Amino acid sequence: MGRTLIEKIMSSHGGGDCGPGDVIWIDIDNRTARDFAGASVVGNLEKYGGDSPIAERSKTFFTFDCNVPANTIPYANNQQRIRIFARKHDLKVYDVDAGIGSHVVIEEKFARPGTTTVGTDSHLNIMGSVGAFGQGMGDVDIAYAFKTGKVWFEVPESVRVTLRGKPAEGTEAKDIALAMLKRFSGHELLGKSVEIYGPWVESASLEDCVTLSSLATEMGAIIAFIPPNNNVLDFFGIARDEAVYADSDAAYLEDYSLDIDGLEPLIAAPPSPTNVFAVSEKTDVKVDGVFIGSCTNGTYQDLSYAAKLLKGRKVAPGVMLKVVPATRATWARLLDEGLLKDIFDAGGIVSNAGCGGCASGQIGMTGEGEVQISTSNRNFKGKQGKGNTYLAGIGTAAASAVLGRIASVHELSEVL
Amino acid sequence: MSFDMILKGRLWVLKDNGKLFSDIDTDMIYHNAHLAVTDIDKMGQFAFGNLEGYKEFAVNAQPGDLILAGDNFGSGSSRQHAVDCFKALGVQTVVARSFGAIYKRNAINSGFPIIELPGLPDDLFNQFDQAELNLKGGVLSGGNNRYQGNPMSEVAREIYLAGGLFQYAETM
Incomplete structure (x- = not known):
């Protein structure tokens, strides 16, 4: 009998002839940790790592993306602790300027089809987009991967x-x-x-x-x-x-x-990403802020599309538009092509590359009662502040920023 | 740390509108505002600090307590804090209908024993029942009731008995 995609990747990484429910040890091609939890990875390695805490330097690196540059002293301390550890062991750090680690790993072509990547980011399974295995794990698992190059894994059903x-x-x-x-x-x-x-x-x-x-x-x-x-x-x-x-x-x-034939734009209302409605059902909701970015919608394709929609238009009075490119390379391309100016002229705020709104405040939090449209992936209560976050695509986010209420991209053509 | 295969203690039955609380995510367990904390002993005070109805949990929890929840406990982020905050308070275990995948790993790797009870009815156990959890058999008993869940997997049991993933590695 044939094997599913995950079974084939697991098999080629030391899992042998494995199937659902088998607990196996797999070889990890890319072992990463971000600024969040990275300091705890360092702590585990200092405690348990012995004289050789890193199995293979060339496959092991840190990516700072959560709180960049650090806006709290504890985060700054954690990042500095990681830098010192990385210097000592000659590990590469994609520092506060680099952008979202999961995107950097694809951009640098480390996560090629069929490879395995782990890190302390719960969206590291984004590698599935290129037919590669990726998984977010806690600091104990990741420290173990740094030291041995392996993690245990229970093969899931497909x-x-x-x-x-x-x-x-x-x-x-x-x-x-x-x-x-x-x-x-x-x-x-x-x-x-x-x-x-x-x-x-x-x-x-x-x-x-x-x-x-x-x-x-x-x-x-x-x-x-x-x-x-x-x-x-x-x-x-x-x-x-x-x-x-x-x-x-x-x-x-x-x-x-x-x-999905004829599917129209959708939006997830708070407090859960599964609380999904047609955008057309929510057009009476007034909007206070819009966030465009994140590992879900922060690529060049996403932001250039946002710039195209915003060009020559203005963000509605009283609405904040926050834009965060996923990576430095995306930032550079938007800059070179003049697209940041389109966003700026429309009234947007553009921040340095990073995770943006998802991790405690790179570009601010929401206040009580504040309605935010976000192109990110989570709208759980309290996740992005005290306000109410709706999840949507670029077109809906840009149209909502311009119209000051939830709006679909189709409505934008009527405004100039 | 003890490595008993039978855990006894007071059972917190987490409820939301009369039903076992499901989809408790890692921001409800341990909010992202406190992620920079790296000292486990300081994490206990934030446990369930963002969970509606249980924000005083950290003050009222006692060492030895057990926790019972619904489906998908610990969904969301990869933060180890969401396991460590319970260890800091001396909570012995979390039992749930099901767990988020990353949470399950994190718990097992830190030697924190968790048990899944698929299909558990909402009202079989009551708040503060004196309960007993048999890890090997996967059975929760409390009040006059018992429920058969999934026994602990072999890997989980070995890591738990070793005291955590790194300690387990030393035995390999």
Whole structure:
């Protein structure tokens, strides 16, 4: 019998002939820790790491993205503690200027199709977007990976989701992710490895794949794989036979089909990413702030689209628009192409690259009663402050900033 | 630290609108405002500090207490703090219908024994029942009731008995 994508990656990384439920030790190609929890990784290694706490320097690095540059003294202390440890052991630090670690790992082409990456970021399973394994883990696991190059892993059951049809014009990857959250809002995907198929993913851009896979954590899934399409293969400069795909006779626990034909833009209302509505149902909600960025929607594709929508328009009076590019490379390209000026002229605030709104205040928190539209991935109570956060795609976020209320991108064409 | 396979103590039954509390995420367990704390002993005071109805938990918890919750306990971020805050308070275990994947790993790796009770009815156990959890068998008893859940996996048991992942590695 054939094997699923995760089973093939696990097998090629020391897992042998493994199947669901097997607990195996796997080899990790990229071992990372961010500024959040990174200091605890260092603490574990100082306590338990002995004389040689790092198995392989070239595969081990830190990425600062949560609180960049540090705006509290404890975070500054933690970052400095990591830098000192990294200097001592000659490890690379992607410092406060670099941007979101999970994106840097793809940008640098470390996370190639079929590889394994772990880190202290719960959205590290974003590597599923390039047909690679990634997993966020706690500081104990990551310290162990730094020291030994391995982690233990219970092979999950695999399910297959086929997206059928073609979404409406103006519908984005984020809307498709929200459609999946709506469909699987129970605990159907909890602990599962998901493989996504269908015509939409076959022609999706790398950035679209990143957006879709980044919501796997909110679906409760271990990971959402998108088998590498030509766009992803081209990015890595590899041929199809150099990537890993599931066997055609692989066994899946469930085979789901989701109809996205004619899908219109969606929005997740507080307090949960699975609390999903059509944007058109929420257009009476007044907006105080808009955040565009995060590992879900902070790529060049996302921000250049936002700039295009904002060009020549103005953010509504009294509305804050905060924009955070995911990486320094994205920042540079937006700068070179003059797109930051379009955002600035529309009234937006552009911050340095990083996680932005998700991790305690790089670009501020929300206050009691404040309504924020965010292109990020979590709107749990208290996550981004005391206010009420709605999750949406770039088009909805930009249109809402301009109109001062929740609005779909279709409404934007009526305003200038 | 003791490595008993049978844990006895007072049971906190976490409820939300009369049902076992589900989808308690890591920001409700341990809010991101306190993530820079690295000293485990200082984490206890923030346990459930953002969980509606249980914000005073840290003040009222006693060493030896057990916690019972619904589905998907510990979903969300990878923070180890969400496990360590309970260890700091002397809470012995969290039992739930199911756990978020990362939380499950973090608990096992720190030698914090957790047990899943799939399908557990909402009202089988009551707040502050004197309860007993058999880790090997996966059975929770309290009041006059008992419920058979999933026994601890072999890897989890070995890591727990060693006292944590690094201690376990030394035995390999």
